[in-house]
Amino acid sequence: MEESIESAFWQEYAEADNPFAATKCRCAGYDVYGDLLDKVNWIEYLYLLFHTEAPTAQQVKLLNGLAVAIANPGPRDYSVHAAMAAGAGGSTLASALMAALAVGAGNLGGARDVYQALLVWERCGSDFSQWLPVLRHWQEQQQALPVSTWPAPEHPPGFDPNGVSCPAPVRQTLTYLADNTIAERLLWLRENRYQLEAEAGLPLAFSGVAAAAFADLGCSPQQAEMLYLLLRLPGAAAHALEQLQLGPKSFPFHRHGIDLDNDPGPAGGEAR
Amino acid sequence: MKTPLAAWENTWTTRLGAYFPGERVVLRGRDLFTELKDLSWIGLLIYGITGNIPDQKSVRLLNGIWTLATSYPDPRIWNNRIGALAGTARSTATLGVSAGIAITEAVVYGLQPVLGATQLLIDVRERLDRGDELADVIARRLEQPCDDNNQRRLAALPGFGRPVSSRDERIAPLMRLAEELGFAQGSSVSLAFKIEETLLQSGRSKLYLNVAGLMAALLSDQGYTPAQQYQLCVLCSSGGMLFCAADAAAQPQGRFFPMRCSSIKYRGKASRQWKTDET
Incomplete structure (x- = not known):
């Protein structure tokens, strides 16, 4: 009995001499190698894979801008740092990206933060009065949620709990992305940023800008989470490769950085 | 600031x-x-x-859970499959096992049901302590909507029922071990079986206690917190994945259940041409 896979966007036709090799692949009805290959750019194809429709010029501009803005969070970012730790020790390159995904998946400015922010956009839209209880009482609301292996979010999604003010790159990205005819939520976020930050007591983060952009692109919370994971990988990859060349000696180790509260001392074990 | x-x-x-x-x-x-x-x-x-x-009994219990319940040598199981796929695709066993552990944080099996079952036992006990009837508590749980926005959610009663078969073959061997160690009559284990009995009496014939529910009950009776139970189980399926990765690596490359093009059942948009001015 032939087992099957169902797909609403991917179709293959077999080569005449081999049922296990495709002679034609269609993505949402488009012939990938016979039609799309010399017509679409990567961002258009990415959009097509997720939405099964061709993007408009405004959607391409928005997704492309976002992809550039978040492609490299930089070597201090925990997800990139994780990839670099793999590079420092000479680990497999796949493990570097897996490390970046694992660390960059979380609630603190990671993909789960974006997912949570999309849920807020779905619930509150561009209605400031709806955002107020979210920003003021986020932690209490989280305690009522079903049990999950995800840690309960500790701050309103899309804001930086360790920030002081909204950094220039976040503001620049918001300003650029909001300059788009489809950027309804981004525009609202730009116009209301000060009030939202004041209510949250926290500055806006990249994840908050990204979430608004994904909402304007019509992404579901899960699509947004997945795209955020994917689009932040290039920087992690490049930094991991750089660290692979540099090796462990030029990578932080914090040799005297552990402050152990309960150290029994060198003779502790024997003396006890 | x-x-x-x-x-x-x-x-x-x-x-x-x-x-x-x-x-x-x-x-x-x-x-x-x-x-x-x-x-x-x-x-x-x-x-x-x-x-x-x-103590030695606690070690033997957790060791028994790992041995009997969590590392099947079957590459069809979703997390083990990652090990087998890594092996057949000639990736490394470490990568396969690492990714396999990651996907074990699943909704229909693995770590989320264990954590969900732990919380269920806590919630049900709280209700019973308040004087509610077990049958009513269970009925209310089953009535709660569990689907929103097409998100995959835990079952209403995590720890009961199974996706592939209704009876869980791991219950009997794990209970034999629990009997031997003196843990078979713990309050959480007893509650788990009472919930099963109530479910079956109410006509829900497929909702037998599954191993996630029994693991949660046994570990709860040891006094582990929900977070500790989750942490104690994070690595528990790694053995099965590793066996499957090694087995597939020893066989010819790319032979693990290859799929032919016709096995993709397409139900999407009809054939069309990209217009260059489309964007």
Whole structure:
């Protein structure tokens, strides 16, 4: 009995001499190698894979801008740092990206933060009065949620709990992305940023800008989470490769950085 | 406003432990090479998570759960499949097992049902302590909507029922071990079987206790918190994945259930041409 896979966007036709090799692949009805290959750019194809429709010029501009803005969070970012730790020790390159995904998946400015922010956009839209209880009482609301292996979010999604003010790159990205005819939520976020930050007591983060952009692109919370994971990988990859060349000696180790509260001392074990 | 990060820049204060290069290792206030040297690996796991040196019965229980219930040598099981796919695709076993552990945090099996079952037992006990009837508590849980926005959610009664078959073959061997160790009559284990009995009496014939529910009950009776139970189980399926990765690596490359093009059942948009002015 032939087992099957169902797909609403991917179709293959077999080569005449081999049922296990495709002679034609269609993505949402488009012939990938016979039609799309010399017509679409990567961002258009990415959009097509997720939405099964061709993007408009405004959607391409928005997704492309976002992809550039978040492609490299930089070597201090925990997800990139994780990839670099793999590079420092000479680990497999796949493990570097897996490390970046694992660390960059979380609630603190990671993909789960974006997912949570999309849920807020779905619930509150561009209605400031709806955002107020979210920003003021986020932690209490989280305690009522079903049990999950995800840690309960500790701050309103899309804001930086360790920030002081909204950094220039976040503001620049918001300003650029909001300059788009489809950027309804981004525009609202730009116009209301000060009030939202004041209510949250926290500055806006990249994840908050990204979430608004994904909402304007019509992404579901899960699509947004997945795209955020994917689009932040290039920087992690490049930094991991750089660290692979540099090796462990030029990578932080914090040799005297552990402050152990309960150290029994060198003779502790024997003396006890 | 000042950044809170500056105070943490050079120091990580912890009671977990540290390695003193060339000298010694401390784990939760004890010297690894002198005080912890005789612990089994499972014993070290329990100590590292709870901070308490476990007795032999507790070690045997967790070891038994890992041995009997969590590392099947079957590459069709979703997390094991990652190991097998890594092997057949000639990736490394470490990558396959790492990714396999990651996907074990699933909704229909694995870590989320264990954690969900732990919480279910806590919730049900709270309701019973308040005087509610078990049948009513269960009925209310089953009535709660569990689908929103097409998100995959835990079952209404995690720890009961199974995706592939209704009876869980691991219950009997695990209960034999629990009997031997004197853990078969714990309050959470008894409650889990009472819930099963109530479900079956109410006509829900497929909602037998599954191993996630029994693991949660046994571990709850040991006094582990929900978070500790989750942590104790994070690595528990790694053996099966590793076996499957090694097995597939020893067979010809790319032979693990290859799929032909016609096996993709397409139900999407009809054939069409991209217009260059489309965007």
